[in-house]
Amino acid sequence: MSSSHGPTHDHPHPPEHSHRRTLNAAHEHLFLGDNHERNERRTWLVIAITTTMMVVEIAAGNLFGSMALTADGWHMSTHAAAMLIAALAYLYARKHANNRRFSFGTGKLGDLAGFASAVVLALIALLIGWESFLRFQSPVSINFKEAIIVAVVGLIVNLVCAWLLKDDHHHGHDHGHEHKQKVGQDQNLRAAYLHVLADALTSVLAIGALVFASFYGWLWLDPTIGIVGAFVIARWSWGLIRDTGGVLLDYVSEGEDLPEEIQEILVKEGAEIVDLHIWQLGPGHHGAIVSIVVDHPHAPSYYRAKLAAIHDLSHVTVEVEARAA
Template structure:
């Protein structure tokens, strides 16, 4: 068997091209969220407003999730060249995104339960104060979304050129931060609509009803993020790249794939192990040359055996 690996000098640094820029953007959003959170909690204690306190502690859960994203960026950068990680730290962001998605799911459950309770047992609402809080929160979320929108990696339902769920080039860590900000913005918008309707139309029931709608929307985003990040963490096969490898080798002839593994090791990086059975005239280097156009694969191992 002729086995060819990438050079042992390969650095295994598979961080995304915008890693450092995204890390800075996330830190700014964390700072904004923490300032808003501290301000709301302090104002809540000073004014005795439960609405302010509740929104402040809700903001704290998002600050925690965004903090996870920031920590993931820092850890991935710090250990990018560590020999302790066989394929680098390119997937740390997906781990952070997965943890963040779990927090988002818990937030959705909490909002849903609280909304259901208020639907059946309405509570007194200070519509004026609550509306101002919601507007302030929305403004913070708009600024945060603008800070995170410099990359195309964050959209909840965006797909790469593979038209599937492998998200070529997508930074799931930044995406998780963006989804948290977006979720907060949606709840703020729904709250403003409901509070205005309650204040001017007397529709008190609309506030908890909108809360349930918001919880369902957030739960859906959380599930999508959990599905995509868990697939990366479990080394799900990248079908698009695998199909491309098969097509190239089958079209060139003289070689048959007996085993193929393709998985994501970073936002823009894929690793592949290709086992091939073929003619004596073909070598592992020949296979490597044929697969050179598959630009997504940055770590290639070829196992070749002649007939």
């Protein structure tokens, strides 16, 4: 005998703050992150700020004949486009949260968007590295004063955007919960945050390189710093690809303790797990299919009630069989 169920929600739409993890008969599949709507609003706000800065820089660059302003404006456009992926993913996931054709809800759409954004981030790192390499071969003259001003303004804008996109939900805890933070993290927000952080890093490195180059005439320092920045951004991109790809492929990381929690609860009930599947449904939400054998079996609802104590387990299917004599 088997039975499955999902959490019950009192609202027709995903609530802003927290999702109830009770495992009872209602079969809704609302597996969005706790701060989905807040993160969506902040992402759109960051896009508005970035796009405004982009338009101002490109317009000023064309008006004053500044390649530094124009180039930085077009550079910001790539990050604005990547963050648009995140914003549209939030919007689509929220609008279709109650669409039953999505068998397990739309919570993983953020991981799909995060994966796409990570690929874009990798391409940006590649372009920065390639452009820096070309500058080694063909150095260009730099208007240091203008370039430093552009980099400082860009840094301020990016720091404001990074503050807006910072995921406070998983900060301020001890290291013992580090993996739990990572599992429940909104990877879509993380992708947008890394795009802004990459732009901020580029600005910081550029300011340092430009200041030293203006004092000592080290024109080679600018492309060198560019290559260093490209490697750092590429590393962030790889981490995001690894984590979001793992979620999309239903990979259970080695540090995930849900299998042990399920095992501990069911063993106390005299049950032996013969098959167990765990996967992530959305930020902070997991699903599980558990097959057990037991000498004196109860109804599946009995074991589901026991597993309800696991906070991150939002949807579970239990299959129960009597142990063969």
